[in-house]
Amino acid sequence: MITSLIFKKLKNALTDLLPIILVIAFFQIVVLKQPLPQMGDVLFGALLVVAGLSLFVQGLEMGLFPIGEAMAQALARKGSLFWLLSFAFALGFSTTVAEPALIAVCSEAAEIACQGELIDSSRESLRQYAFGLRMSVAFSVGLAILIGIMRIIRGWPIHYLIIGGYVVVMLMTIIAPKEIIGIAYDAGGVTTSTITVPLVTALGVGLASTIRGRSPLLDGFGLIAFASLLPMIFVMGYGLLIFG
Amino acid sequence: MEFIHDFSAILVATCRDVLPIILLITIFQTLVLRQSIPHLRRVIVGGVYVVIGLALFLAGLEKALFPLGKIMATQLSDPAFLYGTDKIVLQADWKAYGWIYLFAGMVGFATTIAEPSLIAVAYKANEVSAGTINQWGLRITVAIGVALGISLGTFRIVSGTPLYLYILVGYLIVIVQTIFAPKSIIPLAYDSGGVTTSTVTVPLVAALGLGLSATVPGRNPALDGFGLIAFASLFPIITVMGYAQYMHWMTQRKLKIMEKRNAL
Numbered sequence: 001m002i003t004s005l006i007f008k009k010l011k012n013a014l015t016d017l018l019p020i021i022l023v024i025a026f027f028q029i030v031v032l033k034q035p036l037p038q039m040g041d042v043l044f045g046a047l048l049v050v051a052g053l054s055l056f057v058q059g060l061e062m063g064l065f066p067i068g069e070a071m072a073q074a075l076a077r078k079g080s081l082f083w084l085l086s087f088a089f090a091l092g093f094s095t096t097v098a099e100p101a102l103i104a105v106c107s108e109a110a111e112i113a114c115q116g117e118l119i120d121s122s123r124e125s126l127r128q129y130a131f132g133l134r135m136s137v138a139f140s141v142g143l144a145i146l147i148g149i150m151r152i153i154r155g156w157p158i159h160y161l162i163i164g165g166y167v168v169v170m171l172m173t174i175i176a177p178k179e180i181i182g183i184a185y186d187a188g189g190v191t192t193s194t195i196t197v198p199l200v201t202a203l204g205v206g207l208a209s210t211i212r213g214r215s216p217l218l219d220g221f222g223l224i225a226f227a228s229l230l231p232m233i234f235v236m237g238y239g240l241l242i243f244g
Numbered sequence: 245m246e247f248i249h250d251f252s253a254i255l256v257a258t259c260r261d262v263l264p265i266i267l268l269i270t271i272f273q274t275l276v277l278r279q280s281i282p283h284l285r286r287v288i289v290g291g292v293y294v295v296i297g298l299a300l301f302l303a304g305l306e307k308a309l310f311p312l313g314k315i316m317a318t319q320l321s322d323p324a325f326l327y328g329t330d331k332i333v334l335q336a337d338w339k340a341y342g343w344i345y346l347f348a349g350m351v352g353f354a355t356t357i358a359e360p361s362l363i364a365v366a367y368k369a370n371e372v373s374a375g376t377i378n379q380w381g382l383r384i385t386v387a388i389g390v391a392l393g394i395s396l397g398t399f400r401i402v403s404g405t406p407l408y409l410y411i412l413v414g415y416l417i418v419i420v421q422t423i424f425a426p427k428s429i430i431p432l433a434y435d436s437g438g439v440t441t442s443t444v445t446v447p448l449v450a451a452l453g454l455g456l457s458a459t460v461p462g463r464n465p466a467l468d469g470f471g472l473i474a475f476a477s478l479f480p481i482i483t484v485m486g487y488a489q490y491m492h493w494m495t496q497r498k499l500k501i502m503e504k505r506n507a508l
Contacts, residue, residue, distance in 0.1 A: 052296075052304060057367075059297055061290070062290025067287050179467070181408060
């Protein structure tokens, strides 16, 4: 019974990984016409990936989803808007501020700003710029989850907010310095990590199924969308504030 | 031995990622909610699974796929491979980069299928919609979106056209689709833009973008290397809404045909 369950999970994970293996093998053998280097390493790595993915999905069902929904329900039952919104903001801010991908992007962005002679090349000003960028992204993700939670509670339709956000992004693109635009657009994508996404999704769905008159499908989703839109606006805003 | 060292470094990094979440939940449980978590033991075991699973997953990628993928991205964008060794190229010809567009698209598709956060969202969407949203259907639709987006993104780097034009057109398409798409899919479609770009996709795609902008004549990695992630988070929104529209249209048509038959 348990072995068949484990076997099924492993098989699922293998299916998830299969496209990557096929693509790499195709390009390596057919296009670049080179043998696959270090087959042993590659196979061992693929094995780890499959095992890891099965364990992760099992953990999602057991831990991450239930805790997210339990928190949403407990906070909704407590009935305090202040604490619910504080939790939302803290979740967004704290999971983003130490995100390694974000730290990497911010220091890269500082290099670019320095090359574009927007900031001087001393180490202190580079560090300051990267830190400011990181803080504005983390703050914007916190605010995004907060707005998303407010939307679920009040039942605002999501498309007005998102389309409004798009218009702001486009308007800011016109006036923002060009060195920051590419980074701003990418910042939206890198902020949401693999552990945050399931937790935030469970939080939204849990809240929408607790509040009367909200549908989990219509209102529960959408938090991630805010978390990838708002950082764009804030990063361009930071650019304007510093250079404008 | 070296592997154990690498793995423990990744495990520590993953634990550090989870730390703020654990702190936050503990603080709220003890100070604000003042009640115990239901099935606490199960949740903790699940949390441990998530951390170890993710660390194994990342270690495996570092070991097997990332080095290979990154080498291939640079090899494919090498002018010697694209134009032949005896030519000196001063001006990039966008037609010579066919393999790059194909590679970008296929890597985008393949990495998105393996993306753990997309698996999580698809699982939840299936559960919430009582099975009407198919997990694989959603994942494949999103992956096609990422593939189109990254392909177009590499074309942009090669041709050197401005990023904001593409994003502007993409936004306009999203707005028009939002008006016509079935209401129930819209929040999920917007979300699918953000979830596609995490652990698997970002490192490979970033390597491709930076490698390409460094080797294409006349491109500056600092200015042109960015933007691929933006493409990868915009296009899934379009494909997910498009797929929902198509399904909606098909059911409508079927209903009409049935009605006609009944009338006869």
